[in-house]
Amino acid sequence: MTALPLDVSALSAGYTREEMIVRDASFSLVHGSMTALIGPNGAGKSTLLKGLLGLLPACTFDRIAFFGDTLDAARARIAYIPQRSEIDWNFPASALDVVAMGLYRKLGFFRRVGRDAKAQARVALEQVGLRDEAMEQVGELSGGQQQRVLIARALVQNAELLFLDEPFANVDAFTEEHVAGILRGLRDQGRTILAVHHDLRSVRKHFDQVMLLNERILAQGNAAEVMTDARLAEAYGFTPNSAVSTADKAVSGTAA
Amino acid sequence: MIFGANTLTVLAGCALFGALAGAVGTFVLARRRALVADVAGHATLPGVCLAFLAGEAWGIGGRTPWLLLLGGAVTALIAACCVPALARLRRVGSDGATAVSLAFFFGLGAVLISVVQSHESGAQGGLRKLLFGSAAAMNSDDVTTLIVLTLATLIALSVFFKEFALLSFDEPFARVSGLPVRNLDLVLTVLLVATVVAGLQVAGIVLVVAMVLTPAAAARQLRGSLTRVTVMASIIGAASAAGGVIVSSMFERVPTGSAMTLVATLVLLIAMALPLRARLAVGA
Numbered sequence: 001m002t003a004l005p006l007d008v009s010a011l012s013a014g015y016t017r018e019e020m021i022v023r024d025a026s027f028s029l030v031h032g033s034m035t036a037l038i039g040p041n042g043a044g045k046s047t048l049l050k051g052l053l054g055l056l057p058a059c060t061f062d063r064i065a066f067f068g069d070t071l072d073a074a075r076a077r078i079a080y081i082p083q084r085s086e087i088d089w090n091f092p093a094s095a096l097d098v099v100a101m102g103l104y105r106k107l108g109f110f111r112r113v114g115r116d117a118k119a120q121a122r123v124a125l126e127q128v129g130l131r132d133e134a135m136e137q138v139g140e141l142s143g144g145q146q147q148r149v150l151i152a153r154a155l156v157q158n159a160e161l162l163f164l165d166e167p168f169a170n171v172d173a174f175t176e177e178h179v180a181g182i183l184r185g186l187r188d189q190g191r192t193i194l195a196v197h198h199d200l201r202s203v204r205k206h207f208d209q210v211m212l213l214n215e216r217i218l219a220q221g222n223a224a225e226v227m228t229d230a231r232l233a234e235a236y237g238f239t240p241n242s243a244v245s246t247a248d249k250a251v252s253g254t255a256a
Numbered sequence: 257m258i259f260g261a262n263t264l265t266v267l268a269g270c271a272l273f274g275a276l277a278g279a280v281g282t283f284v285l286a287r288r289r290a291l292v293a294d295v296a297g298h299a300t301l302p303g304v305c306l307a308f309l310a311g312e313a314w315g316i317g318g319r320t321p322w323l324l325l326l327g328g329a330v331t332a333l334i335a336a337c338c339v340p341a342l343a344r345l346r347r348v349g350s351d352g353a354t355a356v357s358l359a360f361f362f363g364l365g366a367v368l369i370s371v372v373q374s375h376e377s378g379a380q381g382g383l384r385k386l387l388f389g390s391a392a393a394m395n396s397d398d399v400t401t402l403i404v405l406t407l408a409t410l411i412a413l414s415v416f417f418k419e420f421a422l423l424s425f426d427e428p429f430a431r432v433s434g435l436p437v438r439n440l441d442l443v444l445t446v447l448l449v450a451t452v453v454a455g456l457q458v459a460g461i462v463l464v465v466a467m468v469l470t471p472a473a474a475a476r477q478l479r480g481s482l483t484r485v486t487v488m489a490s491i492i493g494a495a496s497a498a499g500g501v502i503v504s505s506m507f508e509r510v511p512t513g514s515a516m517t518l519v520a521t522l523v524l525l526i527a528m529a530l531p532l533r534a535r536l537a538v539g540a
Contacts, residue, residue, distance in 0.1 A: 050428070053428075053431075053432050054431070054432075055428055055431055055432070072434065075432070075433060075434040078432060079432075080428060080429055080432040080433075081429075082426065082428040082429060086426075086427075086428060087425065087426050088286070088288075088424065088425055088426075090476075091286060091424060091425045091482070092286075092476065092479070092480060092481060092482050092484070092485040093421070093425065093481060093482055094481060097481055097482070098425065101421070101422050101425065101426070101429070104418055104419070104422055104433070104435075105433045105434060105435075107418075109415075109416075109419065110415060112418070113418065137479055153429075157433075
């Protein structure tokens, strides 16, 4: 049996050792799953992603295994798409330039982005429906287009495990549907996806798996099991309306 | 025009420096290190003074170009590295760290320059000219040092071009893909310090930062890829530097650094005033 794409045990992460934001998180992802990481503001969703990717100054864990290996050994198989707000969109680059950045690792030092790399980047842009925007300045694209450029960058990496931080933040409903469709397509190819998500209403529409976080992981499993009134109330401190949770009679009846 | 060395050589050397400053400045701006450039410029003063005193003490002459530049580079590098270290302290922040570092090193330099001036050969050494730059005071050794340092830095910059680009655009992604971010930042700082030091004679300690940042800021007004913006910044830098040298040679009392800065700022204002369509045309 091949190793799980991600297997984490006892991860605590934060910005200082005294104030860990995420505590004692243990979870794993299975091949070809698409998991939403949900929880209230300040629950540590982004912190969890950054912690396991080694981006935080304070981080302790018993084990983090990517495909049964260390992060350093698995980097080529991993793509990380930060929140759009963490990126300098005024940077002078075309959509094609940004997508080609996904190939820098493979190119290594001292080698330029050649015709091959550009051709690959074009194919990836086509896959996310941005063929005609290849030469546009990234700063002039819409939020949804920028998000798709970042996904295209993950595509040229040919990553098997994708981490996305709020891929649907500040995009319109049409774009959200489009991006979700692209991600589902990647999952259907056998890739594994973990995405921070904040909109409880659309969780079940886009994702098959859900991880509920509020400093600690409160539940993980398929969407119907996790998104119950009781669990959401525990995480968010209030009972969301029944359109969100699975506790309304009809659904809980069939789910059980 | 009265130049210590061949006029054309000085002009070419200064233009080459302007090109380098523009290119490095593009990355410094993209990586948001503009204030570190300011710190590095001012922090060369104590190093230059110490190098002068050391040169006198060792009997090789205080005004040995490579020694002065080496001294300036050492203190500039220390100051630039102090900024992130100080910023990590709680309740200081990076803007506070920048100001503290700049003030301390420049203050130290001001003390040392009075020591140098009390030195017998100090006044003739013309260290004060380093404050605002004086291309006319350059001799052929100075020009050779400038050209060698500039070419070496340009080559190093081109080697790491794509890594600096990725780092500036999306640092978290760069980290996850395994780029040695800390070392690359250090390399960028070293290249910045090398540029600052190369331009000391020409643009002066106080204003060399303007030659790093202003042409780059002007080029950023135009559209296009990073390569194109870098090339445009180099062209603007070279033109501003050459323009500054010419202006300061016509008006003897105008320091070269000031003249260059004014020319570069004029270019920036023009670039900002260009209608969008013209900016697109230049960029595309």
